[in-house]
Amino acid sequence: MAPKFGTSGLRGLVVELTPDLVADYIRAFLAACPVGSGLFVARDLRDSSPAIADVVIETARAEGISVTDCGPVPTPALALAAMGAGAAAVMVTGSHIPADRNGLKFYVPQGEITKADEAAILAALGRTPRKGDAASLTGNKTAGAEWVARYLTGFGAAALTGLRVGVWSHSAVSRDMLSQAMRALGAEAVEVGRSDVFIAIDTEAVPQDTRKAIRHWVIGHGLDALVSTDGDGDRPLLADETGTVVPGDILGQITARQVGADTVVTPVTSNGGAELSGHFNRVVRTKVGSPFVIAGMEQAQGRVAGYEANGGFVLGFDARCPGPLPRLMTRDSLLPLVAVLVAGRAQGGISRLIAQEPLRVTLSDRIENIDTQRSQDMIAALQERADLREAFLHGLGLIAAGVDLRDGLRMNATGGEVVHLRPSGNAPELRIYVESASHESAGHLMNSARASLCAMLGLSG
Known part of the structure; x- marks a missing residue:
């Protein structure tokens, strides 16, 4: 394209x-x-x-x-x-x-x-x-070292003492700085999966073979957690002590609470946990993309933070964690990684920390190599015709309850389930997001939605 x-x-x-x-x-x-x-x-x-x-x-x-x-x-x-x-x-x-x-x-x-x-x-x-x-x-x-030093100042040299943290290096430009940050904060850093060949890592849609490799590394090395980022280091990836990848929007809502935000701004693709948690005075929803999140933050002002379903976090005020952490109005990966590791250490494990969050499970996937215009045409048809939306959701075992057209097509069901479709803004892909009340139901919903969409597009799956 x-x-x-x-x-x-x-x-x-x-x-x-x-x-x-x-x-x-x-x-x-x-x-x-x-x-x-x-x-x-x-x-x-x-x-x-x-x-x-x-x-x-x-x-x-x-x-x-x-x-x-x-x-x-x-x-x-x-x-x-x-x-x-x-x-x-x-x-x-x-x-x-x-x-x-x-x-x-x-x-x-x-x-x-x-x-x-x-x-x-x-x-x-x-x-x-x-x-x-x-x-x-x-x-x-010195730019990389200063980025690491920012979180050493904010969290302190003993923040991660006692933790054994895996760093999945792959081809991320952040890889060496991630290891440096973990060690500077007191953790033992164990590097895995370094690659001299560029590997495209989408922290919002981690494929099953990658999840399997992550579990293997975590269990095989006896890790308390594993951290990584996407290629340019602004989207985090975190797995808990069982090797389970923590969704990016969960990272965001925990981090916002850890830094003391009163208001959070997040796209419509993030799960509903921010509202259900009761921790924030206000939750603002936007279209997908950090420019929209930042625009929403600037309008909200005050002790405001922003995050996306990919885990990227934007700090809109001067926080203390307990040391000073000045505002940084760009998507960052290191803050949510460190903040959730610190909180998980205090709870005796990241999985225990995650279990305390509202049970809203979100999954994302993508149909790749699909012409953007085909995606847009299909979504436009579903936007315009309620009968097509109802038939689509009925095929997934759901009853339509409403739609949100702020970014693509977000279809709500009477049981609280969500299916959200949008063409990628930067690749020939159709993005699929689902939300449900359990991992099992979310997984089933994603598999069914993907199969139905592939059938509609005349694809094999």
Whole structure:
């Protein structure tokens, strides 16, 4: 598919992210958005990322913008460093999507760009390159260490003492920093699954073979937990002492409570536990994507936190944990990992901590390699015709109770079950989300919904 803005950043096939196209977007970004003291640049570990980062750097310098090259570091580490310097930033990453794709994430000095900024960037495309001497280029080798130090200051050097934590490294740019963070906070870190080949990890839709490998690592190494992230390190993955992966929205609602948030902002795809828990004065629901979450947080103000079903967490106020933890208005993975590990240690195990949360089980899956237009057409038909929705839910053993059209199609059933469908914003995929009152019923509902959708699309499954 042609490169375009999705739920968070520009994404496209590597072969379509040509030097000319990347340079065009960088010139448009620099013209349309504030850059402050300059531009910070970083990248993930995809094979294609170094060359794209070079284009970003040289284009910005040619436009007269001083550049700081942070090298391979996680997205939240880049954002933290750039915001601290009052600078804009560009992260070269395709996040959790396959290696044949890549992308750009843009930051102004205050944090992630908004949807209005995206529109301004698109309107500024096609600018003539500037003529003149290139601006300066400097390096930054401390961004990753500063990201780790942020949580050492906030939680203390003994926060995870006594825990044996596995770090699933795979090809995440955050992998070495995760191990450093676990050790700095007092845990014993055990690395597993390091890969020199890029592996696309979607923390919101972890496949069964991956879950099986995680359980094997946790049990085989006698771990109290296992941590990891997606490719660019802004989405967390956490498994408990049994090797069971903890859903990202559960991580979010626990973390929001741990940091003392009064208000939480989260997309409609997150489970209903935030409302049912009674821990928050207000719960605001948004469309999917960190730009929508951050926009909702800025409107809510106060002691507000945001999170997504992928586990990414945004801290909108200065917290104490018990040390100081300043606000960071970008999606982060390390805060929810550390906060839930700390809370689980206090409860005698993460599984005990999770058992105290409202019993709302969410699952997500995706039908891959499906043309976006086909997904949109099918969802549009279900949105427009109540009889089709009722027939679809009836085939799943459910009775329709209402719909939510804020982002795709969210169908509610009389028993409290939910089936939510939406096309991916950055890949040719149809996203499927379900919510139910037990793991067994949620699993059955997901399997049935996926099979029905594949039949509707004429796919084998």
